[in-house]
Amino acid sequence: xxxxxxxxxxxxxxxxxxxxxxxxxxxxxxxxxxxxxxxxxxxxxxxxxxxxxxxxxxxxxxxxxxxxxxxxxxxxxxxxxxxxxxxxxxxxxxxxxxxxxxxxxxxxxxxxxxxxxxxxxxxxxxxxxxxxxxxxxxxxxxxxxxxxxxxxxxxxxxxxxxxxxxxxxxxxxxxxxxxxxxxxxxxxxxxxxxxxxxxxxxxxxxxxxxxxxxxxx
Numbered sequence: 001x002x003x004x005x006x007x008x009x010x011x012x013x014x015x016x017x018x019x020x021x022x023x024x025x026x027x028x029x030x031x032x033x034x035x036x037x038x039x040x041x042x043x044x045x046x047x048x049x050x051x052x053x054x055x056x057x058x059x060x061x062x063x064x065x066x067x068x069x070x071x072x073x074x075x076x077x078x079x080x081x082x083x084x085x086x087x088x089x090x091x092x093x094x095x096x097x098x099x100x101x102x103x104x105x106x107x108x109x110x111x112x113x114x115x116x117x118x119x120x121x122x123x124x125x126x127x128x129x130x131x132x133x134x135x136x137x138x139x140x141x142x143x144x145x146x147x148x149x150x151x152x153x154x155x156x157x158x159x160x161x162x163x164x165x166x167x168x169x170x171x172x173x174x175x176x177x178x179x180x181x182x183x184x185x186x187x188x189x190x191x192x193x194x195x196x197x198x199x200x201x202x203x204x205x206x207x208x209x210x211x212x213x214x215x216x217x
Contacts, residue, residue: 019214020116020124021188022140024131025147026176027169028157030192030199034147035127037203043210044121048128051111052104056081065103070096091171105134123214132177132185142213145206146186149193151179 023038025031032047039045055062058079067075074089076082090097116124124141131137131144138144151173158169183189188209190202 018116018124019210019217020126020141021143021145021210022131022137023125023127023145023147024129024182025149025192026151026154026179026182027129027172028154028161029147029149030157031127031129031147033196034190034192034199034203035125037199038125038207039121041203041207042122043125043207044119044123045125045127046112046115046119048108048112048126051108051115055104055107055111056083062104062107066100069099069103091175123210130176132182138185143187143210144185145188145190146182147190147192148179148183148186149191153193 021043023031023035025034035045035047054060056066060080063075063079063081066081070086070089074082074086086100090100112126116126125145126137126141128134128137154173155166155169158164158172159166162169164172177185188206190199190206192199
């Protein structure tokens with residue numbers, strides 16, 4: 001992504017009437033895998049986690065305000081935000097978490113809208129890890145799609161993928177919306193408890209539905 005000048009952020013524009021879906025799920029649920037399957041079928045996927053990583057990469061537009069707020073200790077030798085150090089810091093200090101969000105969330109919102117204006121695809125999918133927690137996506141998209149899986153499956157996946165201990169993963173999960181809260185917010189659900197092949201018929205069914213919604217606009 002070529003970041004535009006966000007020193008004077010463009011006021012966010014409504015994402016409708018183009019049909020769009022907000023895709024979310026807990027850590028380890030398989031959001032990226034499902035998003036990739038929709039992309040293979042022609043959807044335009046905009047991943048806010050990727051945007052956040054780009055904003056906090058070397059040269060990213062969030063680096064200067066993060067350095068000013070948190071200090072050089074939170075910027076690594078390459079000039080990126082030290083994600084491990086920052087993660088530990090915000091987990092132990094709710095005020096620091098709010099400060100980081102106050103920096104990142106407006107930038108992510110602006111970059112997300114910027115990307116959506118330029119995306120080409122049969123419809124838009126916004127992959128948003130903290131969609132339920134953010135509270136305003138229900139008004140911004142046509143439907144909410146939740147990737148659901150058993151919490152034990154989440155634990156095992158994240159422990160293996162990130163080399164974290166069970167208490168560390170549970171601490172991350174505790175900062176996210178509960179499984180029940182996500183399901184209550186959902187218009188559509190994909191269950192991802194098992195093999196990738198089990199996802200395909202679920203994605204195909206919803207892709208057909210989303211195409212129909214898109215064509216009706």
